[in-house]
Amino acid sequence: MIEEPIRAAPLAEGWAALSNGDWEGARASFEESLVQGDTPEALEGMGWVGHMLNEDRLTFDARERAYRLYLGRGEKGSAARIAAWLAADHLLFRGEPAVANGWLQRAHSLIDGLEPGVDHGWLAIHEGHIAVALDEDTAKARRLAASAVELGRKFGAPELEMLGLGLEGRALVSEGELEEGMRRLDEATTVALAGEASLLYCVAWACCYLISACERVRDYERAAQWCSRVGEFCGQHDIFLLNTCRAHYASVLSWQGRWEEAESQLSAAVGGLQSSRPPMVGDALARLGELRRRQGRAAEAEELFSRSETHTLSLLGRAALALDHDQPAEAAELADRYLRRFSDPGRVERSAGLELAIRALARLGEQERADEALSELREIAARARTRPILAAVCSSEGTLAVARGDHDAARRSFEDALDLLAACDAPFESGRVRLDLAATLSALGRRDRSRREIEAAIANFREIGADGECSRAETMLGKLRKANVTLPPDALNTPLSDLSRRELEVLALVAEGLTNRDIAERLVLSEHTVNRHVANILRKLGLTSRAAAASLAGRYGVGIAGTSHPGMSP
Incomplete structure (x- = not known):
């Protein structure tokens, strides 16, 4: 009896469907292939279907079976590659760093001693990403990322080169090496959107590296340009941003005053992450909380921050909320707690915490500590050179000048901050600085100009829906009119x-x-x-x-x- 040959076409069709973002088509093809017999290649593909559709059971089951089959065939490199992806899965889907570390160590045991190849590159990518995500070990991440780039170029693996560039760029930006870091991130995103890579998850991952790095240094202009290109790519390929990327993208929209769009992206991200990757939902919750704070919906903001209480962004949001409620001591403590998370002086992530600390310390009359924080913020801004961080320095200088009673110096600083913000489309931040400038002008007796600044701030706040700040500005205007x-x-x-x-x-x-x-x-x-x-x-x-x-x-x-x-x- 002659056995019917196994048809190879479904396997190839499944991988082609994955490259085109046709997840259900890929599922059908891989299922057809598996009916003919379990193969690690089909199971690896099915693992990607589960990953992209956020079906964690399918992801783990398919990848663990693929791992065992590769191992059974003696293909240690392929087994190590799957082990590296399983490490990422345990972290992203289940928040299990110990289990993730176990899979990383297993991958090392399998691959050590083999000739360097693409599988070594995948292990380097995952190990580097986990190092920076869990421990902020940027030096380790840079070393591993550079190795992945080299292997990707040597063996013609664009996904490796792209992700290696993105990871290395993200680490360099965190260390304050912005020019070099952004060059790598720009190149990585170009590779992603030029269609050189076939794994769409990796394309989205590379884009997410860039958007998150831009957010860290408040380079919203660069982020906005790339987000437009990412949107076009997603539309052409009928795919959606990853939920984590949605959250970062929402911060860009929020900065631009496009709050309805930001809310839509954040709500989608929270819903998606809550159902599929609960360990990652804290980031989106904190960002939504900050949007609610800016909208003047303080109770909702507090509730969202409490649901992600220890997330770094929640610490910042709670500090800002404490300042809104005239509780500078609590704000200073929360800002300090945030800064302790990024203990190396000069890290760009510290800028947001330093800015809040300066405002809180100024209200508490702790001039010396505030001056120290301002000095560090200036050092970060000198390296970053992004308009929002430079504006933060000017605004902080104005805050401390007011505390010293030097209102004319404060006026100049607030004016400089406003000029910088006007150049980068930031209606909420511009409105806040206008109110600081208005108070300073009022202190100088320049009532007419003070009134004009308050009225301009009110217009800004009304346009974007910042009801709380709008009410504060209207109260200031009423007091100004009564005080002649x-x-x-x-x-x-x-x-x-x-x-x-x-x-x-x-x-x-x-x-x-x-x-x-x-x-x-x-x-x-x-x-x-x-x-x-x-x-x-x-x-x-x-x-x-x-x-x-x-x-x-x-x-x-x-x-x-x-x-x-x-x-x-x-």
């Missing part, structure tokens, strides 16, 4: 003529019986600044008490009204 000083026509010929406009405003509110804290709230100033103004008023008027100053104000008709006297210049 009126004087009788002969006031300039009185002892009050030596007082500045701001000192006259403070004096008028002292006369109303307000405390320094009340005055600070009314005029949108720090209590420290009001204390200094009151001391200057008493010195200039030669008085020793607030009661005497209030009496003098009443004698000369100083008061608060809707408009200022024409004799007083703005």
